[in-house]
Amino acid sequence: MKRLLCLLAVWGLILGLAGCKNTKPVQKTVFAMDTVMDLQIWGADAEAAAERIASLLTDLDRTWSAAKEESLIGQLNRGKDIALTEEQSQLLTRVQQLSEHTSGAFDPQMLSVSRAWGFYEKEYRIPTEEEISLALSDPKWDLGAALKGYAGDRAVALLENSNVDCAILNLGGNIQTYGQKADKTPWQIGIQNPGGSDYVGILSVVGTCAVVTSGDYQRYFEKDGIRYHHIMDPETGCPADSGLASVTVICRNGLTADALSTALFVMGLEKGTELWRQSNDFEAVFITTEGEIYATAGAALSGCEYEVIDR
């Protein structure tokens, strides 16, 4: 519930800041991928596009949710030999490439580890060292860190083939914009304060773009005053402890943005900055557990004080 309230609060900000003027958008709320998704679409065929995106989201959830036994991924995890469509095998190839690209910090086969900590059954517990090493040696697919981003890309493809002007989709905290607002001003997206339900700053993005945040406040449990969150370090099998409270990635591609936000969160500020320097397809905003904000040179961040990371 806490998570839902936070998402709604930030979405409220986005609505206030981002609306296309002149016309009213079609709005639709969908519950998929274990979270609330809000669609806002402007244009002649916005209604039909919203319907199609809603069923796309439900379909992707049904196919790729590791929590659903009968999903494609559930069957793959049980070792069933299933023929994949080209699109499906492309997605699995791409997440594996993203894993290599991030030196394994994004690992799409961490299900057993997340399960050992109770994140799947939502029966949280601290596993023993033996349980952690057993889980690390049992790779099972979980696209939880990439699926909402991929859904954003698929939704964009659908919007490109519809008669709509522009759209902003909140896919459970992953923001996906499409096209240009009617008044030609950039989309304005609030970055949530990891320590509260307000926001620390505003990102401006132009055109079609994904803005994805991974944070230690999104899903967690507390025991003896210690917070155990849901982003696992594949090297230790424990919640990543890199000194970051959140990472926001801005990227034209949603899947890449999603995988990278998780990876950079695991890698921490220094290694994350290195990866950014070697890349040219994304920008990032890092917030440390001390509340310091760092933004890469190309991130259009305003409304807060921060240190710029240069090339």
Ligand code: ADP
């Ligand atoms: P959220 O899904 O809350 O927006 P993320 O995109 O960072 O946040 O994804 C976190 C989810 O990804 C976890 O709930 C888990 O299912 C899975 N996961 C956890 N650690 C990793 C990791 N290192 N690499 C890839 N997936 C992970």
Ligand code: MG
């Ligand atoms: Mg992610």
